[in-house]
Amino acid sequence: MDMLQVSVWRGAASGGYRTYEVPRQESQSVLDVVTYIQRSIDPTLSYRFACRVGMCGACAMTVNGVARWTCRTHVAKVAQGNAIQIAPLANLPLVKDLVTDMREFFDKWARARGQFVPSATRHEDFARVASDSPGRVAANAGIECIGCGVCYASCDVVSWNSGYLGPAALNRAWTLVNDVRDGARRERLAAVAGDAGCHACHTHLSCSERCPKNIAPTAAIAGLKRAVAIAAWKGEL
Amino acid sequence: MSNDFRARNHPAWWAFLVHRLSGLALSVFLPFHFWALGQALQGEARLDGLLRWTEQPLVKFAEIVLVLLLAAHLTGGLRLLALEFLPWREWQKSLLALAAGAALAAGLAFALAL
Amino acid sequence: MGAKAETWLWIAQRASAVLLAVCVLAHLLTIIYAMRHGLSGAAILERTRGNAVGLAFYSLFVLAIAVHAPIGLRTLCQEWLGWRSASLNWCMAAVAAALFAFGLRAAWAVFA
Numbered sequence: 001m002d003m004l005q006v007s008v009w010r011g012a013a014s015g016g017y018r019t020y021e022v023p024r025q026e027s028q029s030v031l032d033v034v035t036y037i038q039r040s041i042d043p044t045l046s047y048r049f050a051c052r053v054g055m056c057g058a059c060a061m062t063v064n065g066v067a068r069w070t071c072r073t074h075v076a077k078v079a080q081g082n083a084i085q086i087a088p089l090a091n092l093p094l095v096k097d098l099v100t101d102m103r104e105f106f107d108k109w110a111r112a113r114g115q116f117v118p119s120a121t122r123h124e125d126f127a128r129v130a131s132d133s134p135g136r137v138a139a140n141a142g143i144e145c146i147g148c149g150v151c152y153a154s155c156d157v158v159s160w161n162s163g164y165l166g167p168a169a170l171n172r173a174w175t176l177v178n179d180v181r182d183g184a185r186r187e188r189l190a191a192v193a194g195d196a197g198c199h200a201c202h203t204h205l206s207c208s209e210r211c212p213k214n215i216a217p218t219a220a221i222a223g224l225k226r227a228v229a230i231a232a233w234k235g236e237l
Numbered sequence: 238m239s240n241d242f243r244a245r246n247h248p249a250w251w252a253f254l255v256h257r258l259s260g261l262a263l264s265v266f267l268p269f270h271f272w273a274l275g276q277a278l279q280g281e282a283r284l285d286g287l288l289r290w291t292e293q294p295l296v297k298f299a300e301i302v303l304v305l306l307l308a309a310h311l312t313g314g315l316r317l318l319a320l321e322f323l324p325w326r327e328w329q330k331s332l333l334a335l336a337a338g339a340a341l342a343a344g345l346a347f348a349l350a351l
Numbered sequence: 352m353g354a355k356a357e358t359w360l361w362i363a364q365r366a367s368a369v370l371l372a373v374c375v376l377a378h379l380l381t382i383i384y385a386m387r388h389g390l391s392g393a394a395i396l397e398r399t400r401g402n403a404v405g406l407a408f409y410s411l412f413v414l415a416i417a418v419h420a421p422i423g424l425r426t427l428c429q430e431w432l433g434w435r436s437a438s439l440n441w442c443m444a445a446v447a448a449a450l451f452a453f454g455l456r457a458a459w460a461v462f463a
Contacts, residue, residue, distance in 0.1 A: 013238070065243025090240045141325075154244055160430035194354030195429075199361040203320055205249035205329065219325035225361070226322065232358040257427060264420045267450060274457035277396060284392035304382065311375045314368050321365070343379055350386050 004079065006033055008045070009087040013094045017085070030070035030078065031059050034086060034098065047098040054212065057148030061098050062087040067153040069212045089153035105149050105166070112169040113191040116176060119183030127181045135178040142171045142220050144213050151207035151217055163196035167207035167217035170198055174220035177227060189224075189231045198224035248333050256313040259306040266303055305344030312336035312343075352440065360422050367419040374412040399461045406462035413454030421447040 002024040007017045020037045031049055038045040049059035054072040061070050064078050064085050078084060092100035120127065129136050151167035158164050165173075173192050176182050192198050201221045208216040231237045276283040291300065316336040320329065352360075385395065399405055421443040428434040428443075 009238075062238070062240075062244075065241055067244065088238055090238045090244070092238075094238060154240070156240065156245065156250075157430075159239055190354065194357045195352065197354065197357075199357060202253055203249065203317060204245075204253050206244065206247070208329075209247050209249065216325065218320070222321045222325065228358055229362050229365075232355060232362065237355050237358060257423075260420070260423050261427060264424055267416065267420070268453060271450075271453040271457040275453075275460045277392070277460040278456075281392040281396055284396065288390055288392060304379070307375060308379065311372060311379075315372055318365065318368060318372075346383060347379075347386075350383055 003082065004033065004075065005083045006037065007083070007085045008034070008037065008098070010045070010097055012096055015097075017087075024075065024082065028075045030061070030063050030068070030073045030075060030084065030086065033075060033084065034061075034070060045098070046096045055146070057146040060089055060148045060150050060153070062089055062153065067150040067210055069148060069150065072212060089149055091153050091155065091158045092149065100149075102149060105152050105168070106147070108165045108169040109147075109172055111191065112165045112173040112197075113184060113188040114169060114172040114176070116179065117182055117184035117187075119181060129180055133180075135180055138223065139175040139178040142175045142215055142217070145171055145215055146213070148212065150210050150212055151215075154206040154210040156204055156206065157200050157202060161196065161200055164200050165192065165196055165198075167201075167221065170201075170224055171215065171217040171220040174223050177224065186231070186236060189228050190237055192224050193228045193232070193237055198228060201225070248330060252313055252316070252333050252336070255309055256317070259310040259313070262303070262306050263310060301344065301348045304347040305340065308343035309337075309340040312340045360425075363418050364422045367415045367422075370411070370415040371419055374408070374415060377408070378412065396461070400463070402462050406458055409458040409462060410455060413451060413458055416454060417447045417451035420450060 004022045004024050006020045006022050008020060009015060010018045020041050022033050022036050022041075025032070031052060034045070034047050035049075038047065047059070047061070049071065050056040051058070052071045054069055057069070059070045060067060062068075063070065063073055064080065066078075067089055068078075070086075075084065086098065088094050088098045088100045092102060092105060095101050145168060147168060149168070151171075152158055155164075155167055158166050170192060173188055177185055177188060182188075198221050201218070203218055203222075205218050208218045211217065228237065273287050276287055290296065313336050316332045319332055385398075388394065388398070424446065425439060425443045428439055
């Protein structure tokens, strides 16, 4: 039987790679490989997953140096010969093995004012938003994000500037800036301005290149750059 | 954990690196450029002396590289302005290729005219 | 620096970039023209001396450079050297002033 040589990160930040032999199968995903190791070879291996079908965003890891959803990544697509390297996501504190601490990632969504702030009450009529209105189209482009952290792990600005809010949080902010029902535009633009905000983006496009949902956070961040600059120009920042 | 070159190995990241390094190189070159032009204050002879110095093969090669860097920073910068200020389109990689091609053409024009 | 100042730096960086795009294009064409029309000190200075338009153009060019380059260098120092203290801002202000003064002197030497 064809065997895969799977090199997996073990331990915390001071750990190292350990190699496991895993039988190769047809239509095998990288998540299948990790699960095989944990169930059949070494039950102490820690990793995270839930849905296995690309809906929850829990199983993102670094596969051969690139951040990916492991459940939707076929071994055949990434294996070099019979070798695969699997590491935890970059730019996040490591808990153990393949599990990272996502707190900072989600805290940044809150810091970017990623919460919807209603401008109407339940006593008013429904807002009617035309599906082809420019704001709705712009929001639609980024609304499918499920918070897997692949873009955040791929972003070098995050590596170089630890306060940087990152592609996912800024993408979320941009969808809300374009939501006509939202009442916190000014506060949100102020929250995404500054050294840690949208203008720190260098358009490496790593986020857009790696996003498993084909979202382009770079486009959202460019929109924020313009909106924040206009707000500064008008003295509204 | 941090990323290595494998995470960065895609066209836009290389474009960023070219833009940053060319910007750095041009910033370092500028004081020398300004100093050399300032020599004209001391008359034509001083300027001539410098121009003769630049005729050495190695200096000439450095000049070609500098023009190439300037052209690359220009076209790369125009690409960034298009990316940030024009409506987003699925043309980012085409823009990149265009910028690289135009920069190479400018560098070639300079090299061949020498 | 505060969010407002950072935003204005970004605006200045992009505005100067637009200006520089025009200036650098003209400069590249000038270089190629100059190479075809003699590169001796006398030949160059004969074309440039007393050219007020040239002086005005290159003064504007120098101003754009003095705005654009230090902002880019500042980001580079922050990201690659981890230099984030207030001393960086003072240092970059000095770089901007020096580029402006030195560049104007060069433009003056060639065009005045």
